[in-house]
Amino acid sequence: MNVAIVGAGPAGLGVARVLRDIGVPDVWVLERGQVGQSFFDWPAGTRLLTPSFPANTFGLTDLNAISYDSSPGWSLKREHPDGAAYAQYLKQAAMVFGLDVQCGVEVSALEPQEQGLAISTSVGEIHANFVIWACGQFNTPSDGGIEGATLARHYAEIPCWQSISGDEVFVVGGYESGIDAAVGLASVGKRVTVLGRDAHWLMDDKDPSRALSPYTRQRLDATLAEGQVALVEGADVVAMEREAQGIRLFGSDGRSWLSPDAPVLATGFASGTKQVSSWFEYDDTGLPMLTPQDESTTLPGLFLVGPEVAHGDQLFCFIYKFRQRFAVVANAIAGRLGVDTSALEVYRACNMYLDDLTCCEDDKCFC
Ligand SMILES: Cc1cc2nc3c(=O)[nH]c(=O)nc-3n(C[C@H](O)[C@H](O)[C@H](O)COP(=O)(O)OP(=O)(O)OC[C@H]3O[C@@H](n4cnc5c(N)ncnc54)[C@H](O)[C@@H]3O)c2cc1C
Incomplete structure (x- = not known):
């Protein structure tokens, strides 16, 4: 396996789509449940708080879309889809994008090898040149340190x-x-x-x-x-x-x-990186420390996508934020494989490729 992406939520599927667009071969998404599992597990009736609207053709990609050419607002006909509906959008996206997803595979550990990484899973050991961790945080609820x-x-x-x-x-x-x-x-x-x-x-x-x-x-x-x-x-x-x-x-x-x-x-969520925590350093707030390419600072070849990506004051904790880093990770992997990245230009044009974080100033909104 060339690239193993762990987790078939919006982050894992979104980065898989970018890798597919630039022609990186042998990319697999490993998912312990089903595609969109976390959304199926939301309390019934809980809805996305970011609105969906199919404005993609005017360069304003639906805030909940995982790609520049899809829109949950259009496909689900809902402005605030509930978890089950959004999971259906993810399933449809995985199918339409032609992504290779293996469901029922739980990853429990990683070990660097002379070349690439050995991945311990519920179906045996798998070898990959690169691993992209995309497990989100919904599966690691935090009790806030409250006694009892x-x-x-x-x-x-x-x-x-x-x-x-x-x-x-x-x-x-x-x-x-x-x-x-x-x-x-x-x-x-x-x-x-x-x-x-x-x-x-x-x-x-x-x-x-x-x-x-x-x-x-x-x-x-x-x-x-x-x-x-x-x-x-x-x-x-x-x-x-x-x-x-x-x-x-x-x-x-x-x-x-x-x-x-x-x-x-309702005390939030702990880091979703616990199975691979020995391969990340963490800052004072408990967030994994990353290189500018969203790679582990201690284990080359291990990348992170999703809501725990943070650089300085910028938290990429919403889909419309963290999707802008998929192309950054894809570009880093493609560079090491010698793959042409010109197909990433469309991502930049669609505000889906954010590598210059100076644009994310806090005070851009005056009224
Ligand atoms: C109630 C609620 C409302 C929210 N509303 C919004 C919103 O309106 N807009 C927004 O942008 N964000 C919202 N968020 C946050 C958003 O849901 C997350 O940021 C997003 O789901 C993260 O995507 P992800 O792919 O990283 O993780 P997830 O969606 O959690 O997907 C991770 C996947 O990895 C799988 N997995 C986990 N561990 C393993 C393992 N060891 N091996 C294999 N597979 C594994 C899981 O089964 C899951 O399918 C909300 C979150 C909650 C809880």
Whole structure:
């Protein structure tokens, strides 16, 4: 195998498509579940918050597209597709692009060899010259370091909001998934208290990687108007303990709250690189450190694509952001294989090839 891409989500499929366009041979996507597995695993009804709109022909590629010539907005006829619908778009894209995907292959480790990398998988060892890690983070929920967190259920483990018992629910964490949980729970008749350490709902950052997206804000405002959701700011939950009447949540400032049933943890996700963590260095925030080509700083030939790609202050945590780095990785691999990269020009023309990060200034939005 020339290139093994681990994970068939938007990142793995998107970079596979670029490699196909420039003619890199023998590229395989290895997926432990099915194409788009993480999206199938989202809570039922949860939708993409970035809008889809088929504006590709005017050079404005649908924000949720993984290629310059596809649009979930057009193919799904939805502006905010839910997880299951978006997974169907990914399946269709893999088929239409003619990508080679092997499903049911779980990768557990990597080992450098004299030439290339040995990949340990659930179906035996595979050898590849290059590995592109594209496992995302949905499969590695974080408990936020909260003592007793096993008493709660993480957002990523909830199939649907109806499955949460009780009329009153506490949600720990007030960013995108916390507010999505609150709105979803309220929609099935629950009274919800959101305990947020940082009041993301009050932040006015222009970068949606740091503040609530307009879509979530809009849904929250509508739900707040109905009076079923209470937001508590500065609530830094550090521990939880079972009591006779429920589960007590302890804040670092001495406050506490009694949750009648298991609270919902919306405390984010850990790094999705754990199987290969010995081959990455990590910065103070826990993000993998990368070369300018998004390659591991310690293991040449191992690349990262997806939401954990970061350079300086720039976090590529949305699809419309991280897709702009697929061509960077493809260009690096093609360069080592002596493959012609002129086909990448179309990516640059379509804002899908971002190698000059000076353009991503925070303050580009004045009103
Ligand atoms: C509720 C929610 C809403 C979101 N909304 C948006 C949005 O509106 N817009 C946006 O841009 N982003 C959104 N995101 C983030 C977005 O979903 C992720 O950034 C995106 O899915 C990352 O793509 P990926 O391909 O890197 O990872 P994933 O989509 O998670 O795909 C990774 C794949 O790798 C597979 N895999 C994992 N481990 C292994 C292994 N060891 N071996 C083999 N295969 C493996 C998984 O099964 C999965 O199919 C949202 C996330 C959540 C949770």
